[in-house]
Amino acid sequence: MIKLRPIKPALLALLTLTGLATASTYSYYQSEMSDWEYIGYDAAYSSSSGNLREGQTTSWTYRAYGGDRYLNFAVCDDDCDDIDLYLYDQSGRLVARDTAGDDTPYVAYSVPFTQTLKVVVKMEDCSYNPCEYRLGFMHK
Template sequence: MINTKIVRNGLALLASSLLFTPSPGLASSPRQGQVENKLIAAAQYLRDRDYMPTHRPVVNRLSRNQIDAFTLDLEAGKSYTLVSFCDDACLDIDLGLYDNNGETVDYDTDYGQYPIVQVTPRGSGKFMVKVGMPHCVSSSCYYGVGIFAK
């Protein structure tokens, strides 16, 4: 498994360097573009550590104290790292991963904008990802989740 503290610090540096980087042009808003740029930077950072994207990134919006959930099919034996980001109006985002029985696999509810969860499933199957938005200073904030494995 990858050291989450090192990854979180690396992703924070990359994300802060993107503050003045223009969006790739596909985003419907500047704040969505911030999240998409952070996901692109995360993919580049993790690729250098032999992690490759396995699923299409999820980008959506949440209001303060709202939770979003989606499912992923994960393969046995692969080491997965899920990273999440939020836009600059967001002060904190939480990320959790749950197995098909609803049991917690990993979660990151530490205060901050760069939660990371990891798993190496023993069996292939469906997993649920939950994203929480405890602190958003706007009416809603964009978030993104990237899914990577090696």
């Protein structure tokens, strides 16, 4: 049996100040998800997460069913000040984007017919590279 000792407050403060310990994106994700559920959205797929350096992008594709409204949102860690989302339909046309200077973007789209959507995540401002992000997939 391994015995774990609690971290001393001074050590935790030092780790936080140096960027070695940051708040988990999962708690931010849960908070945002609760807000969207409150207004009628349900989780469509499991969340996705990763790390991006400032200026980097990554993308995810998912199946969206005609007649539903889909919403993607992102959260990022305490070192991130700005993350953006872009949503493309199956023909590659940009159908929604959130490029506001914030760390909780969202994009929504009413899908006219069943298709594959692509959401692009771009890390605009990360003060301590890389920054962690988490992407949510919701629908109603």
